[in-house]
Amino acid sequence: MDSARFLRDYWQQQPLLIPAAAPFDNPLQPEELAGLALEPGVEARLVREQAGDWRLDTAPLNDTSFDGDEPWTLLVQRVDHCVPAVAALRSWVSFLPSWRLDDVMVSYASDGGGVGPHYDNYDVFLVQGEGQRRWQLGQRCDSSTPLRDNPDLRILSEFEETESFLLNPGDILYVPPGLAHWGTAVGPCMTYSIGFRAPRLSDMLSRWIDGMLPTVDPERLYRDPQPLVGARPGQLTDAAIAAAQAQLSALLMEPGSPDWFGELVTEPHDEDSAEVEGPLPALVALDPAARLAWRRADNGITVYANGLAISVDDADCADMLATLCDGGCIEAGVGQAHRALLQELWNTGCLLDDG
Numbered sequence: 527m528d529s530a531r532f533l534r535d536y537w538q539q540q541p542l543l544i545p546a547a548a549p550f551d552n553p554l555q556p557e558e559l560a561g562l563a564l565e566p567g568v569e570a571r572l573v574r575e576q577a578g579d580w581r582l583d584t585a586p587l588n589d590t591s592f593d594g595d596e597p598w599t600l601l602v603q604r605v606d607h608c609v610p611a612v613a614a615l616r617s618w619v620s621f622l623p624s625w626r627l628d629d630v631m632v633s634y635a636s637d638g639g640g641v642g643p644h645y646d647n648y649d650v651f652l653v654q655g656e657g658q659r660r661w662q663l664g665q666r667c668d669s670s671t672p673l674r675d676n677p678d679l680r681i682l683s684e685f686e687e688t689e690s691f692l693l694n695p696g697d698i699l700y701v702p703p704g705l706a707h708w709g710t711a712v713g714p715c716m717t718y719s720i721g722f723r724a725p726r727l728s729d730m731l732s733r734w735i736d737g738m739l740p741t742v743d744p745e746r747l748y749r750d751p752q753p754l755v756g757a758r759p760g761q762l763t764d765a766a767i768a769a770a771q772a773q774l775s776a777l778l779m780e781p782g783s784p785d786w787f788g789e790l791v792t793e794p795h796d797e798d799s800a801e802v803e804g805p806l807p808a809l810v811a812l813d814p815a816a817r818l819a820w821r822r823a824d825n826g827i828t829v830y831a832n833g834l835a836i837s838v839d840d841a842d843c844a845d846m847l848a849t850l851c852d853g854g855c856i857e858a859g860v861g862q863a864h865r866a867l868l869q870e871l872w873n874t875g876c877l878l879d880d881g
């Protein structure tokens with residue numbers, strides 16, 4: 527895949543089929559996925575197809591969940607957080623901002639299984655792991671697109687096929703946000719979905735404002751538009767509203783800390799991501815469940831680790847941070863210049879002992 531061309535012509539715009547460049551080694555066996563799905567704390571769903579409709583099986587998963595004649599799909603979220611060989615698939619998309627990467631979901635479907643026609647708000651790379659799957663692509667969708675009356679699954683009322691592809695192991699289909707898609711297993715198959723999340727503008731707005739509010743001088747008040755044009759008693763003019771909006775826009779554009787953005791995009795899924803006590807191991811790597819990003823600041827680097835901003839006053843740690851974010855490991859022994867930062871990242875639960 528030519529990444530520059532992909533970023534220019536496809537990313538967030540158009541779907542793209544990327545045929546396997548090399549023989550593909552499926553990183554996880556179906557039995558291993560089923561075993562994982564039964565473990566406590568793992569988010570797994572089973573979707574069954576019945577007479578042209580799809581339903582989420584809400585019964586707790588157990589060994590008999592996979593019996594029955596109806597086509598079914600098992601979907602397991604965040605498999606990259608616990609299976610290193612699945613986390614390794616993330617390196618395929620290392621040319622994209624790693625802080626946008628959400629997780630690698632893995633599905634296993636019986637012959638004919640699928641989750642029905644739907645759209646996602648996220649960018650996704652659908653990597654065919656084992657067997658074959660037919661993917662049909664359809665119309666562009668948004669929050670006004672009609673859905674079937676199905677409380678658990680967001681199935682489209684209408685699906686207008688525009689193209690379809692049969693994926694073999696190692697083939698990748700990139701699907702941009704909002705594009706209808708529908709995958710159907712041709713024989714039993716496994717699919718790895720490398721998903722990218724994007725923060726909601728509504729969340730960004732509230733974080734930005736929350737961060738800014740304590741810094742705004744309470745003696746700064748609204749000023750009437752100049753010159754003030756007379757109006758009728760009680761009339762709220764468009765000019766007054768435009769002035770209010772312009773004054774707020776100007777306020778938002780004043781220099782201030784942008785930490786709200788890094789903190790928001792590195793917030794972990796798991797609210798109680800635990801603090802770690804104890805000494806730093808000799809060799810560390812980023813925990814795939816951790817969220818880490820960094821930015822160059824005026825006086826060094828600001829690191830965002832699981833939703834926390836950490837200021838570091840030398841800029842030399844950028845290479846080390848980039849290595850960690852790219853899945854590499856770092857020697858953390860005596861002599862390591864950035865040990866204090868590594869210790870802090872270790873304590874926030876962002877690192878794994880890679881020794």
Ligand code: SIN
Nearest residue numbers: 599633641709717719
């Ligand atoms: C699947 O793997 O079956 C579903 C993935 C998707 O459509 O997002």
Ligand code: CO
Nearest residue numbers: 644645646707
């Ligand atoms: Co989807």
